[in-house]
Amino acid sequence: MSVRLFPLEKRHFLIRDLAFTPILFSILLLFSACSMRLNTGFSKAYSDKAERFEVFGQDFGKVLYKTSIDVYGNHLSGLMFIKNLPADSAYRVVFLSELGMKFFDFEFPKTSEGSFKVHYCMAMLNKKMIMKTLQKDLELLLMTGFEGAKQKLKEEDSGKYRIRKYKKGSERRLYFKEISSGNISKIERNGRLFNKVEVELSDYQDNAPSRIKIKHSNMKLYLELSKVKAIE
């Protein structure tokens, strides 16, 4: 018995849709261009380069986050431990399951002299795509791995945010700092076409945000971190 994937009339729809693809694509590009313009309503420049502009403050020591990852309708969770290592000029990030099993242990250098180190990564997690995604997301938070990037300082027209734009190759990072609170409340990373990551940060306590949400536009990947406690 032969099985037809689509009824005949449906196949016509498919052909017609294909014909419209270039038009749809152009419209999409137009809208994305508009949205980018709306998103970057920062025409006022400022020059205070010495201003503190960081997610984890200078006095930040260590923090433990309950962390959940939703990926393509699936859910996994554990504890993420972040520690500042001033002597090594680096951050260390360890992700564990609730039962204590370690998923990964990464080291992120604060300067270009150091290099990203994988102290441990569970063999089954040690895939290039996953590792790179996790590394990039965490670098975005820790504000590392972007040495030598071109920097622009802007202020929002309404005076609500100050923004720092970093550009390196095809990658751009935008950090939005609320002028009223002095905290970074939003981060965006734009890569190649449609590759966009948005981070929301809130409830800053003890030099670190208590809540962090990381959303990817090109894959159904969503990370949520909520601070468990400041560790003594």
Added chain:
Amino acid sequence: MRLKDISKNPNLFVTQIFHNSHLQRVKSSYNPAKAGESLDLVVFRDALKISLFLIPILLLAAFAPSLSDEEFTPLENIELFKSKIKTMAETTLTIESDFIQEKHLSMLEEVLISNGYFCYKKEDKVRWEYLTPIHYLIVLNNGEFTIKDGEKVSKYDIHSNRIFREINDMILHSIQGSILENNDFTISYFENSGLYLAKLVPNKKEVREMLQTINIYFDKKDLSVSQIKMDEASGDFTSIKFINKKLNEDIPNTKFIAN
């Protein structure tokens, strides 16, 4: 794995990332009929078995002293020890205990401490609950496996899910005292004046990359488990100590509902 592969088959990314998620897998559209066919799920099962290894072990736990630092020597009469464990397990109807879990991150000189509650009721009821610093609950009850993570509750039926059926079987084997016969580990036995020590080394290389050894300390007085220590290759380790234990006291069935 490239991006275009993921766009064609999103599950590629899911299965890759879920290789490491040994307990937290919640898949609403999960098809148990295919579980036996998937290599990913076999790996997932192995990781899950390792993680849950401590649960069957805990079924042997009762009153225990603190761990002694006294030196251990090889145990001579292993069969006698095993038969004692079996008898003890057969006469244990319920166990209730608080536990302290310590994760030692050696290079960072940090210890992450979790506290929780554990109870067991013969034949097939287990509650393993983290209370601090976060709430996380695992319940086994009458063929149903439940995980409660915050407000998110996930249930698995072990009768239609091969992976969870295997875990259930492991638990039953432990009640029958046959956990120390497990072929997944090479086990050596030691003793000192107050404790027996069973040292389990995983036979599979990929498992050894996660856990080098599992050390189980039994109190000689009543053959209860006083502590479990799981060593990783990096020098990090997890230890679980049991306190406030009660043996063979009535536990209501409502304790085995995830709430």
